[in-house]
Structure formats: structure tokens, C-alpha cells
Amino acid sequence: MTALPDRPATASIAEPATAPETRPAPHEAHDAQAAHDPLALPRRELVALLERHTGTLEGTRETAVPGLRIHRMQHPTGPHHAIQTAAFAVIAQGSKRLLIADEAYEYDPMHYLVSSVDLPVVAQVSTASACEPYLGLRLELDTEAIRALIGDAKLPPPERSEPARGMYVHPLDPALLDVVLRLLRLLDTPRDIPILAPMIKREILYRLLMNGQGARLRQMALHDSQVSRVAKAIRLLRERFAQPLRVDEIARDVHMSVSSLHFHFKEVTAMSPLQYQKHLRLQEARRLMLTGDVGVARAARAVGYESASQFSREYSRLFGAPPLRDKQRWGEAGGAATRPA
Numbered sequence: 001m002t003a004l005p006d007r008p009a010t011a012s013i014a015e016p017a018t019a020p021e022t023r024p025a026p027h028e029a030h031d032a033q034a035a036h037d038p039l040a041l042p043r044r045e046l047v048a049l050l051e052r053h054t055g056t057l058e059g060t061r062e063t064a065v066p067g068l069r070i071h072r073m074q075h076p077t078g079p080h081h082a083i084q085t086a087a088f089a090v091i092a093q094g095s096k097r098l099l100i101a102d103e104a105y106e107y108d109p110m111h112y113l114v115s116s117v118d119l120p121v122v123a124q125v126s127t128a129s130a131c132e133p134y135l136g137l138r139l140e141l142d143t144e145a146i147r148a149l150i151g152d153a154k155l156p157p158p159e160r161s162e163p164a165r166g167m168y169v170h171p172l173d174p175a176l177l178d179v180v181l182r183l184l185r186l187l188d189t190p191r192d193i194p195i196l197a198p199m200i201k202r203e204i205l206y207r208l209l210m211n212g213q214g215a216r217l218r219q220m221a222l223h224d225s226q227v228s229r230v231a232k233a234i235r236l237l238r239e240r241f242a243q244p245l246r247v248d249e250i251a252r253d254v255h256m257s258v259s260s261l262h263f264h265f266k267e268v269t270a271m272s273p274l275q276y277q278k279h280l281r282l283q284e285a286r287r288l289m290l291t292g293d294v295g296v297a298r299a300a301r302a303v304g305y306e307s308a309s310q311f312s313r314e315y316s317r318l319f320g321a322p323p324l325r326d327k328q329r330w331g332e333a334g335g336a337a338t339r340p341a
Contacts, residue, residue, distance in 0.1 A: 091134070165267075180204070247273055285315070
């Protein structure tokens with residue numbers, strides 16, 4: 001019989017128990033997680049960056065990068081009426097829900113949102129807590145920058161896309177998240193922002209254009225596209241919202257027939273020009289009453305209403321309470337519970 005080497009008596013008993021130990025080292029665990037979900041580690045960095053730069057903020061703040069805002073909220077919010085301008089938005093933690101007319105758009109850390117035109121929305125942070133606050137960012141989209149990029153002869157041709165809404169939600173991919181992280185990292189090195197931020201923003205636009213629904217952004221920037229004409233009609237409506245609606249004049253100004261304007265306007269915004277104007281008027285009236293301390297009758301006249309009863313009726317339908325009650329509720333809540341977005 002071959003003699004065993006000298007070793008502690010318990011070694012041969014303990015070894016079988018310890019030999020199968022397969023707990024990975026920390027870097028191996030991270031590698032395994034990354035292989036299973038390539039967004040896991042960069043998403044963790046995104047959360048860390050936003051936590052550091054929002055601190056104890058409750059709400060939204062501008063950053064040193066032009067057009068970039070960051071958000072932090074510890075609690076779900078009630079519905080906020082707002083105008084969603086052309087923007088690209090990413091959530092690092094939590095979730096959000098937007099309504100356009102009767103259509104709902106929900107997104108979370110697995111998705112991003114793009115709005116290519118200005119849209120009246122009802123926004124609600126649906127998931128947030130003190131332990132895991134809602135964290136997100138929003139980057140304004142520059143039509144001229146998109147136009148310059150699509151004019152580059154080296155840009156690959158677009159995929160065919162059916163006309164659709166001026167807002168969409170799309171799965172977030174590692175390449176796009178990487179660019180977003182590089183943009184946020186610039187907040188740690190402010191001297192780099194003037195040179196590097198425009199380059200990184202251009203790459204973000206490139207990634208958006210090359211993703212599945214990027215054709216919508218191309219349509220937004222093309223001078224002769226129906227979407228760009230609708231966007232111009234929206235700008236005219238926003239400039240003239242307190243004036244009587246003259247759809248024929250707007251159609252002429254954007255080089256469309258009245259029927260074509262109605263069709264494409266509703267296709268992009270999910271509402272008619274008249275409904276869009278109504279949202280603009282009522283949101284502005286509410287802003288005047290709640291934050292400008294303007295009386296109900298004066299606010300109604302300021303946004304173009306001649307009938308107080310019609311104003312009250314349409315206000316109640318949109319905001320869930322008559323103007324006076326809404327104003328009282330605002331005051332009782334200290335201007336927080338029903339604050340317009």
C-alpha cells in the first residue's frame with residue numbers, strides 16, 4: 001500500500017467539502033452578470049452618476065451641458081400636464097408614464113423615449129421610492145444638428161418606416177447607453193464640455209437615427225416631409241394659441257391642404273389642430289392661475305376664451321376639477337400636490 005503524504009488528519013475529510021467551492025471572484029461575478037445582461041454594469045454606472053450629480057435634489061435641474069437636464073424624485077408623482085418638446089430621455093431607475101390624448105407610453109431603464117415634435121402630454125412618475133428614487137435624464141433634440149447629420153453622404157440609408165406618432169419608446173441598447181454615459185461623465189470635467197459635448201451629442205443622434213425607429217427623426221428634419229410641416233404647424237399654433245383658430249391659414253403657411261393638414265396632424269399628435277389648441281390654452285390658463293395668481297375670468301380671456309362657462313367646462317374635463325376648486329386645492333396643498341409639470 002502506498003503511504004499517504006503527511007497532512008493534517010482532517011484534511012482528507014475537509015477537502016471533498018471545500019473542493020467543489022465554485023463561488024466566483026467579484027470580477028468573475030460581474031463578468032457573468034455582464035454576459036447575461038450587457039446593460040447591467042453600464043446601467044449601474046448610470047445610476048451612480050445621476051445619484052452623484054443630483055444629490056438631494058427633488059425635481060429637475062439644468063446641467064453644464066447645454067440642453068441636458070437630470071431628474072431625481074423620491075416619490076411617485078400625480079399626473080402633470082405639460083408640453084413635451086423634442087427630446088431624447090433615458091431612465092436609470094424607476095419608471096414613467098406619458099399620455100398623449102388616450103394613448104399611453106411607458107418606459108423604464110430598459111427603454112428610452114424620443115419625442116420629435118412638441119406634444120401636450122400628461123406625465124407621471126409611476127415608480128420611485130426613498131431607497132430607490134426615480135433617476136433620469138433628458139436631452140433636447142436639435143433639428144439643425146439632425147439635418148446636418150442626415151446631409152452627410154457617409155450616413156447609411158434609413159430603414160423604411162411607416163408614418164407614426166411624434167413620440168415613441170424603443171429598447172435601449174449597449175452602444176447608445178455607452179454614449180449617454182460618456183456625456184454624463186463630462187459633468188465631472190467641465191473644461192471638456194465645450195469641445196467634447198457637441199461630438200458626443202452628434203453620436204447620440206447617429207445612434208438614434210440608426211435604431212429601429214430612427215426614420216421618424218429623419219422625417220422631423222427633412223424640409224419637405226409631412227412631419228416637418230406638421231412641426232411647423234405646431235409652432236404656429238403655439239405662437240397663435242390665444243387667437244381664433246384659422247386652420248386654412250395654417251395649412252396655407254405650411255404648404256398643405258386643409259384635409260392633408262388634419263390627417264397628418266392627427267397622425268403625428270393623436271389629436272386634431274383644434275384639440276391641440278385647446279390643450280395649449282387650458283395649460284396656459286392653469287399656469288396663470290396657479291403660479292401667476294391670476295383670477296379665473298382674466299386667465300380665460302388671456303388664452304382666448306370668450307365664454308366663461310365653456311372655459312370652466314373644458315377646464316374641468318381636462319384637469320378633473322373646475323378652475324376655482326383647482327385653484328383652492330393648489331393653495332391648500334401649498335403649491336406642491338397639483339403643480340403643473
